Amino acid sequence: ANGKILKEKIFENIWIQPAAGDAGGALGAALALWYKELKNKRSESPKDEMQGSYLGPSFDDFEIENDLKRLEAKYTKFSENDILKIAAEELSKEKTIGWFQGRMEFGPRALGARSIIADPRSNKMQKNLNLKVKFRESFRPFAPSIIREDVSKWFELDCDSPYMLLVANVNKSIRKEMTSEEKKLFGIDKLNIKRSDIPAVTHVDYSARIQTVHKNTNPRYYKLLQSFKKITGCPVLVNTSFNIRGEPIVCSVEDAYRCFMGTNLDILIC
Numbered sequence: 521a522n523g524k525i526l527k528e529k530i531f532e533n534i535w536i537q538p539a540a541g542d543a544g545g546a547l548g549a550a551l552a553l554w555y556k557e558l559k560n561k562r563s564e565s566p567k568d569e570m571q572g573s574y575l576g577p578s579f580d581d582f583e584i585e586n587d588l589k590r591l592e593a594k595y596t597k598f599s600e601n602d603i604l605k606i607a608a609e610e611l612s613k614e615k616t617i618g619w620f621q622g623r624m625e626f627g628p629r630a631l632g633a634r635s636i637i638a639d640p641r642s643n644k645m646q647k648n649l650n651l652k653v654k655f656r657e658s659f660r661p662f663a664p665s666i667i668r669e670d671v672s673k674w675f676e677l678d679c680d681s682p683y684m685l686l687v688a689n690v691n692k693s694i695r696k697e698m699t700s701e702e703k704k705l706f707g708i709d710k711l712n713i714k715r716s717d718i719p720a721v722t723h724v725d726y727s728a729r730i731q732t733v734h735k736n737t738n739p740r741y742y743k744l745l746q747s748f749k750k751i752t753g754c755p756v757l758v759n760t761s762f763n764i765r766g767e768p769i770v771c772s773v774e775d776a777y778r779c780f781m782g783t784n785l786d787i788l789i790c
Contacts, residue, residue: 538683539627572737576624587773608747630761632741664721
């Protein structure tokens with residue numbers, strides 16, 4: 521529905537609250553009290569004042585290391601530049617990473633703070649992530665994170681979508697049209713056909729639920745996408761929530777470590 525409203529060009533711009541559910545209702549109630557009862561003046565801005573919706577807790581290096589020691593985890597410390605380089609290289613080798621960075625997201629979507637990330641170019645990544653990491657049906661779709669400046673080169677979209685709330689098709693230039701024989705397939709066999717250069721995030725109808733990543737709101741995740749693009753030419757990553765089916769998104773270091781140990785993720789980066 522959000523994507524259709526955008527395509528109709530009814531408005532100059534649209535902004536969608538990133539937690540439009542129970543959590544967003546609680547936020548709305550608090551804001552109503554703030555403005556109506558406490559008489560605070562409401563300020564309006566054309567910019568996204570939520571700044572990526574990273575409103576949850578964060579943990580500094582000291583806290584992270586203490587927790588890892590307490591959990592008797594084996595770990596190695598790296599500089600930020602080395603982390604970005606190593607992560608991009610491992611992702612390009614089809615490794616899956618638990619990405620635990622900065623303040624946790626507010627709302628239902630993982631936006632590069634509590635995310636599981638992977639290479640979208642892999643034809644087997646969707647199945648592997650679903651079965652070996654998320655423990656759910658193999659056909660369940662995943663969403664792409666993409667550098668904001670590159671979004672129109674890969675998708676039929678040319679606006680901000682920082683909260684993964686807009687759906688658009690992949691560009692025709694990177695689609696893989698099905699052959700006559702492939703069109704005869706049925707069910708899961710048809711779903712498994714490679715539909716684009718980024719099959720792990722391309723749905724059966726060539727659509728994707730897109731997150732644009734912005735340098736000013738999540739600089740480290742933005743740099744990771746840049747590093748991955750430098751190696752592969754692809755500014756896109758699979759981004760799914762850091763949890764398994766039936767559990768909430770991880771919040772703390774201990775949550776992240778226990779989820780990592782209970783799945784087939786290859787690497788955990790805190």
